[in-house]
Amino acid sequence: MNSYYHLALDIVTIASMSLGVVFFVGTAVGIVRFPDFFTRMHAASKGDTLSGLLLLFGVAVWQLHEPNLMNVLVSVKVIFISVFILATSPTAGHALTEAAFATGAQPWGKGPNDEAPTEVLGEVNNDTEVSP
């Protein structure tokens, strides 16, 4: 292994993790600043998933500095955690959004009496029964 290999690994790690931190900045600001539950869920689900993926990808790449069996196995495990987050975080977001919608959360709109959300979502709201 020449030193260019290690330098390339470090550069990929730093780029990926910096991008992950940038996406998590967007997530945190969106969660704090957005006016509605649904917009907050939009920011939380997407930004959280992508930032977690990028951060874990950076760690998995950094683990390949000494590519023996143990380190490669740990790297594969970190990739497995990132795949798990990719599968479960949007699922949890969808479940929470559906629970909020079934309990009757009001979407954010302009004006005091906006008719647009009830007209658009009126057909969907009929099904509020719970199937356990």
Add this chain to the structure above:
Amino acid sequence: MTAPDVIASPIHMESFFRYVGIALFALMGLVFFRAIKGPTIIDRMIAVNVLGTKAAVILILIGCIFHRLDMYVDLALTYALLNFLASIAAARLVRRRRTTDAWHAYGMGKTNLDDQARHSEVTQ
């Protein structure tokens, strides 16, 4: 695990991981603000979901800093799995209390079910 003690790279990556962990922790403070102040219970739940995911990432970063990633990766996997199960269970709990009374109790004022009830009264 034989951690890479001597890395032939001029960049000190452990301090970079430390700075990334500090940045994540500071931003988790913002999300924690929403978890405390959130007007409804589902705002708190999405904030706690984000906090749990980022706690798993911070566990992996701690493993990188201390060169014991083979131990911390299992902890992070367990934490991510428990976080997912907690989110699904809380969503089912809130969905089971399906009435607008529950939503009023959670602190939200007007609901779209109110609008729909009024609309059905008008049409009937």
